[in-house]
Amino acid sequence: MDDYRLFDAGNVVLQSGITFRGAKLAYKTYGKLNADKSNVILYMTSFAAHHSDIDWMVGPGKALDTDKYFVTIPNLFGNGLSSSPSNATEPFSGSRWPNFTIFDNVAYGLIMHELERGDSGVRSFASVQGALVMYPVFAFGTEEQKRHYLPKMASGEIIGCFGLTEPDYGSNPSGMITRAIVQKDGSWVINGAKMWITNGSTAQVAIIWAKTGEDKSDKSIRGFIVPTDAPGFTAKDQKGKLSLRASDTSELVLQDVKVAATALLPKTGGIKSPLMCLTQARYGISWGAMGAAQACYEEALAYAGNRVMFGKAIGGFQLQQQRLAEMLTELVKGQLLCLHLGRLKDAGTFTPQQVSLAKRNNVSAAADIAREARRLLGANGILAEYASMRHMANLESVYTYEGTHDIHTLILGQAVTGLSAFE
Numbered sequence: 064m065d066d067y068r069l070f071d072a073g074n075v076v077l078q079s080g081i082t083f084r085g086a087k088l089a090y091k092t093y094g095k096l097n098a099d100k101s102n103v104i105l106y107m108t109s110f111a112a113h114h115s116d117i118d119w120m121v122g123p124g125k126a127l128d129t130d131k132y133f134v135t136i137p138n139l140f141g142n143g144l145s146s147s148p149s150n151a152t153e154p155f156s157g158s159r160w161p162n163f164t165i166f167d168n169v170a171y172g173l174i175m176h177e178l179e180r181g182d183s184g185v186r187s188f189a190s191v192q193g194a195l196v197m198y199p200v201f202a203f204g205t206e207e208q209k210r211h212y213l214p215k216m217a218s219g220e221i222i223g224c225f226g227l228t229e230p231d232y233g234s235n236p237s238g239m240i241t242r243a244i245v246q247k248d249g250s251w252v253i254n255g256a257k258m259w260i261t262n263g264s265t266a267q268v269a270i271i272w273a274k275t276g277e278d279k280s281d282k283s284i285r286g287f288i289v290p291t292d293a294p295g296f297t298a299k300d301q302k303g304k305l306s307l308r309a310s311d312t313s314e315l316v317l318q319d320v321k322v323a324a325t326a327l328l329p330k331t332g333g334i335k336s337p338l339m340c341l342t343q344a345r346y347g348i349s350w351g352a353m354g355a356a357q358a359c360y361e362e363a364l365a366y367a368g369n370r371v372m373f374g375k376a377i378g379g380f381q382l383q384q385q386r387l388a389e390m391l392t393e394l395v396k397g398q399l400l401c402l403h404l405g406r407l408k409d410a411g412t413f414t415p416q417q418v419s420l421a422k423r424n425n426v427s428a429a430a431d432i433a434r435e436a437r438r439l440l441g442a443n444g445i446l447a448e449y450a451s452m453r454h455m456a457n458l459e460s461v462y463t464y465e466g467t468h469d470i471h472t473l474i475l476g477q478a479v480t481g482l483s484a485f486e
């Protein structure tokens with residue numbers, strides 16, 4: 064727990080304490096990771112940090128194409144999932160079946176922070192696999208589904224994606240057109256299209272959200288585990304992204320895709336089910352955005368100490384010190400916000416509105432920090448060799464996905480006034 068106290072100490076050095084040191088101590092404190100798995104996180108973070116060169120980001124092949132990479136990410140936070148079902152007769156629920164954050168929520172957040180310190184695409188991959196794929200299986204699935212999928216997802220043997228957004232329904236997913244019709248034998252036939260789906264072309268399974276039967280209201284929305292090799296299922300990568308280039312983003316088309324009755328996640332019911340998943344992911348995003356901000360702040364600070372102009376290091380000029388002071392302040396505020404939120408989540412008292420507040424604030428603050436870092440770097444700041452502009456571009460996606468900044472504004476507005484301004 065001492066690592067968390069770094070925050071409580073309230074000194075300005077805490078922004079560096081949260082990084083490797085915090086994450087490593089979190090593992091140690093909670094004793095859930097063995098040495099190898101601790102190495103995984105170090106490997107992952109340095110992988111992300113050191114592969115930000117132009118070949119990796121803009122290269123002709125898939126940005127993330129090493130097997131090792133895919134296998135390790137889910138492992139680091141699926142640790143509990145892969146190790147806990149040692150007794151096959153035990154139900155995968157309750158305290159014996161920890162959620163994917165077998166660490167507490169703060170430790171999980173630190174991991175997201177570290178991954179995104181490397182690249183938002185890395186954290187996005189982990190968020191989707193954990194919060195948007197494993198979580199719905201865990202929360203809404205049958206025992207059989209949990210047993211079959213969760214250990215394999217935790218080990219990275221099965222990669223998943225989360226299909227909610229559609230070409231014509233982004234901020235308002237309740238309007239979705241995708242439809243699943245039950246057949247006489249209990250199987251389902253799904254038709255529709257999903258847009259902007261992270262990991263879409265890499266996934267072996269897709270969690271597809273669809274309206275069911277003739278009920279076109281959002282109450283009929285259910286979730287399905289759909290194998291991506293099912294006849295009629297196609298995934299096509301979105302080309303030309305200037306943001307989150309290290310992440311696959313795809314369009315999914317489902318044309319008369321037939322899935323067994325067992326594909327339905329039986330405890331899903333209505334739009335609140337996918338929204339519950341988003342709450343999990345948004346929590347991690349709040350932490351992750353601060354990781355990206357941390358990377359930018361550190362890059363700017365180092366540059367300020369080295370770059371000499373008008374005969375002295377630019378860090379010695381008041382204007383740049385003010386810039387750094389503002390960056391540091393917003394960084395520390397955002398980290399403290401996540402820390403507090405994590406503690407509320409551990410206590411089981413946090414609300415989706417609080418997550419909206421954190422996601423909205425932290426992503427926006429991180430984007431500002433990244434832009435200021437890029438500016439401090441002068442012309443060098445536009446190069447791929449430095450991380451700030453890459454983070455800045457990435458954070459534009461993070462600003463938009465998982466509820467745009469505007470949508471979280473409306474959520475907060477509704478929470479404080481009791482009046483909905485969505486429509």
Ligand SMILES: Cc1cc2nc3c(=O)[nH]c(=O)nc-3n(C[C@H](O)[C@H](O)[C@H](O)COP(=O)(O)OP(=O)(O)OC[C@H]3O[C@@H](n4cnc5c(N)ncnc54)[C@H](O)[C@@H]3O)c2cc1C
Nearest residue numbers: 225226227228233234259260261460463464465467469485
């Ligand atoms: C890189 C990336 C990865 C993604 N990954 C996934 C994924 O894995 N799975 C998935 O399901 N989706 C994913 N998304 C989709 C993402 O969640 C949507 O893009 C997002 O919800 C916004 O929808 P939209 O792009 O259609 O924007 P729109 O909803 O068309 O919004 C356009 C603009 O209008 C504003 N707006 C909308 N409604 C209102 C309102 N009521 N009042 C005021 N302003 C409003 C928005 O804030 C925005 O500025 C991803 C997106 C990106 C960019």
